Amino acid sequence: MAEEVVPMTMPDQDTETIRAIQGLENGDPSVRLRAALAVGTSPGPRFVDALVERCAVEPEFYVRDMLTWALTRHAAAMTVPRLIDELRSERAQARSQALHTLSKIGDRRAWPAITRALLTDADDEVARSAWRAAVVLVPEGERPELAGVLATQLGRGERATQLSLSRALVALDSVITPALRAAMTHPDPRVRQHAIATERLSRDPDAGFEFAIEEAKRVVALGGSGKEE
Template identity: 75%
Template sequence: MVIRAEEADTVQALQGLASSSSSVRLRAALAVGTAADSRCVDALIERCAVEPDFHVRDMLTWALTRLPASVTVPKLVDELGSECAQARSQALHTLSKVGDRRAWPAITRALLTDADEEVARSAWRAAVVLVPEGGASGLAEVLATQLGRGGRETQLSLSRAVVALGEAVAIPVLRAPMAGPDPRVRQHAIATERLVRDPDAGFGFAVEQAKRIMVLGASAREE
C-alpha cells in the first residue's frame, strides 16, 4: 500500500503528540491542525484529557476547531461524561471555541456546578457562548448559586460569565444574594453587580466597592 506524503506527515505528527518534550508535542498539534484531517479527531480529544502543558492543550483545541463541527461536537459532548476532570474541562473549553449551539443541551447543571473548579469555570465560559435565545435567565439563575465560590480567579470567571449575559438578565438574579446572610456570597454578588453596571471598572475595584458597601450600607451604593 502506498502512503501519500501528507498522510505520512500526519501519522508522524500524531506520534509526536506522545513525545516527552512539550515543544515536540506543540509542533505536532500544530501540524495535525494544519492538516485538518477529520480522522485525527479521536487522537486529539484523547490527548486533551492527559496533556499537562497549557500551551499544548490550547493548540490541541485549535486543531479541533479546524475540523468540521459535525465531526467534533458529538465526540466532545461524549467527553463531558468522563470521570476525568481534565477531559471534561478541555471538552467544554473546545466547545466554547467551536461555538456550535447544538452542544447547548449538554451543558448541564451538573457541569455548571461541578466540584472541580476548572471544570465549572470552563462550563461557565462555554454556557454563555452557547446559550440559545430565551435561555439566558435560566442560566443566570444557576450561575447565581455559585456566587462566593472559590478564590479570586474562580470568582472573576463567574462574574465575567454573569456580566456577559447582560444587565437585564443579571441584575434580577443578583438581588437576592446581594441581601443574603452569607457575607462571602453577598460580597461577590455586590461586586458582580458593580461589574454588570460598569464592565470596565475591573474586578479588584468592584470587590473593594463591595466591601465598602457592606460596611457602610446602601448609602455607599448610591455614591
C-alpha cells in the first residue's frame, strides 16, 4: 500500500520572513525603512544575511541607518562574523557599512579584522568608517600602534575627511603625541597643517576644527611647526 503524501504547508513564520526580506528589496525607500524597522523589532537569525546584503547596496542614508540599527538588535555571535566577511568585499559601500555597523555593535572580537589596508583604504568613506571603528574596538595596549597608522593619513582628503581623522586621533588621547609631533615637521605642508590642527583640537576641543585648521595654516605659512618651544 502506497504511503499517503501529505502536502507541506509553509509556517506563518516563513511567510513573514519572506515578506520582510521582500520589503527590504522594495523599490520604495519608505517600504524598505519599515521593513528594516520590523526586522529590528523582531530579530532572528534568518534576517542577518538579508540585512548585511542590503547594507551593501542601499542608496538611502536613512534606510542604511535603520539597517545598521536592525543588525545591532541581533546577537553579536551571529552578526559579527558575517560583517567581518563583508570587509573583504570589492564593493566600497559593503566595506564601509560593515565597519560602521561593527563600530555600533562594539564587540572587540572584531578588532583583528580592522586591518591597515582598511585604515588606509583608497575610498574615503571606507577609511573614515575604519577610523571610527578602530578607536571603538582597539585594545588599550595597541592604541599607540593605531595612532601611528592613523598619522600616516594626515593631510588626506577634503575637510570632512580630515575632521574625521582628527576626531579619531583625539579619541586616542595622549598616545597620539609622538606621531603628531613627528608629522609637524613633515615636508608636505598639508600634513603639517593637519597635524597642528589636530594637536590644537586635542588641547581645546571647544575651539572647533575650522578654527584649528585656519590657525594651523597661519603657523605653516609663517614657517612654524606648531611645536611648543
